Amino acid sequence: MSTMRGYLRSDGRKGIRNTVAVAYLVECAHHVAVEIALPWREEGVHAIGFPGCYPNPYAERMMEQLCTHPNVGAVLLVSLGCESFNKYALERAVRASGRPVKTIIIQGTGGTRASIREGRAWVEEQRKLLDAEETVPMAVSELVVGTVCGGSDGTSGITGNPAAGRAFDQLIAEGAACIFEETGELIGCEHIMAARAITSELGIELEKSVAKAARYYATLGYGSFAAGNAEGGLSTIEEKSMGAYAKSGASPISGLIKPGDVPPHGGLYLLDVVPDGEVRFGFPNINDNAEIAELIACGAHCVLFVTGRGSVVGSAISPVVKICANPETYRRMSEDMDVDAGRILEGRAGLDEVGTEIRDLVVSLGQGGRTKSEELGHQEFILTYKSFEPLGPACLPA
Amino acid sequence: MTHDPRLILLDPRDNVLVARVRLKAGETIETGAGPATLDRDIALAHKVARRAIAAGEKILKYGAPIGVATEAIAPAAHVHVHNMRSDYTPTYHLEDERKAGASA
Numbered sequence: 001m002s003t004m005r006g007y008l009r010s011d012g013r014k015g016i017r018n019t020v021a022v023a024y025l026v027e028c029a030h031h032v033a034v035e036i037a038l039p040w041r042e043e044g045v046h047a048i049g050f051p052g053c054y055p056n057p058y059a060e061r062m063m064e065q066l067c068t069h070p071n072v073g074a075v076l077l078v079s080l081g082c083e084s085f086n087k088y089a090l091e092r093a094v095r096a097s098g099r100p101v102k103t104i105i106i107q108g109t110g111g112t113r114a115s116i117r118e119g120r121a122w123v124e125e126q127r128k129l130l131d132a133e134e135t136v137p138m139a140v141s142e143l144v145v146g147t148v149c150g151g152s153d154g155t156s157g158i159t160g161n162p163a164a165g166r167a168f169d170q171l172i173a174e175g176a177a178c179i180f181e182e183t184g185e186l187i188g189c190e191h192i193m194a195a196r197a198i199t200s201e202l203g204i205e206l207e208k209s210v211a212k213a214a215r216y217y218a219t220l221g222y223g224s225f226a227a228g229n230a231e232g233g234l235s236t237i238e239e240k241s242m243g244a245y246a247k248s249g250a251s252p253i254s255g256l257i258k259p260g261d262v263p264p265h266g267g268l269y270l271l272d273v274v275p276d277g278e279v280r281f282g283f284p285n286i287n288d289n290a291e292i293a294e295l296i297a298c299g300a301h302c303v304l305f306v307t308g309r310g311s312v313v314g315s316a317i318s319p320v321v322k323i324c325a326n327p328e329t330y331r332r333m334s335e336d337m338d339v340d341a342g343r344i345l346e347g348r349a350g351l352d353e354v355g356t357e358i359r360d361l362v363v364s365l366g367q368g369g370r371t372k373s374e375e376l377g378h379q380e381f382i383l384t385y386k387s388f389e390p391l392g393p394a395c396l397p398a
Numbered sequence: 399m400t401h402d403p404r405l406i407l408l409d410p411r412d413n414v415l416v417a418r419v420r421l422k423a424g425e426t427i428e429t430g431a432g433p434a435t436l437d438r439d440i441a442l443a444h445k446v447a448r449r450a451i452a453a454g455e456k457i458l459k460y461g462a463p464i465g466v467a468t469e470a471i472a473p474a475a476h477v478h479v480h481n482m483r484s485d486y487t488p489t490y491h492l493e494d495e496r497k498a499g500a501s502a
Contacts, residue, residue: 218487230478231494232443233441235445235479236486238465238484
């Protein structure tokens, strides 16, 4: 019941998908990349990319981690030709990972049509090779699972988020690595969270990450809070935070990581998504998919997405499991939802029962199961500018 | 005295209750502080005061402070952005111009 099948990669990690990533390296190559991927949109070819023309170490690291993600089997890079993104380094990193890789430079190939033709021919060949690859057994302890909440309302913190937390507790007990995030939505919870750290030094780092987020958002003048959160009954960022915090479950916190850091072993990790230093590039994550992309760059095989108001998004690279916290929303939008956690509010299910359902659904994704957003063809992706300093020594205690 | 089963008390320290179902203006609810008539609709998962809350008092939910009352709040009154605020960043919200008073 718990044995999954995965694709073994050269670094020892295993993927639950075998996707071809078509990666544009500047917005100017976006259209060509999407057109290349289009014929296979239902069959495992996803477009991802970075729109900026100015160099950014964070974005280059994110792209490298995504292109060498265990769910990715082959990578086509699409460059306009004159952008600053270091396409040579990215191609080298993908090749070193043992994956087939090719770079198309639109200015050299002869424009839009010729690039799409050449790109599709390569993808077709790779798709055939990937479809013939054998899988190997994969254990729950080899999984990395992320969680995010979006379109939160007053039900999120009572049903969906604590149910996701129970699923995390079960997965961690089975040896998996689980990642929760958005330090800007943990404002007010920093002290109770720090008390769960496996060392006191890590506890201090967790508190510092939330203090950084509070400062960052205060400078911007808005909390991590959308108008719909208030309509759904959430009055303040502290209230939203208390609900969001419940996604982390009750396990001890093993480490603090930043976007692109893969958890070194099983356990619970906080992902610090707020940039270091002065406020430079605007809001830390401009929407939910920016957070999902960061969780995936940390190696997440799938992402648990808790929503109250009703989000419909999925993601490129890794499946998104949508957990609907609000029973009224579920009745309106059930086609988009994998889990009906609003049953808890109406007394039709308990937290443990829904937690187990979520854990089983995660495992089923490694046994041929697909999420609603995958079935609907969702493969949203966004990546913007950020800057980070390296992790401090207390962040990942041995 | 215990509260109405249509309301959830998340933590015994809380001074607010959460609506488990939609409640209508004019309905009588029991907060534990005595019966009271609702002066407005309360949408799913919105909060009502469990007892009288003074201006400047912390609002407690999940046993933790989630902001501060900006005016005196009567038992059973809707507790939301009109009578409380964050201790961190201001809350951004939009009024729905397509429907007056009704909540989604």
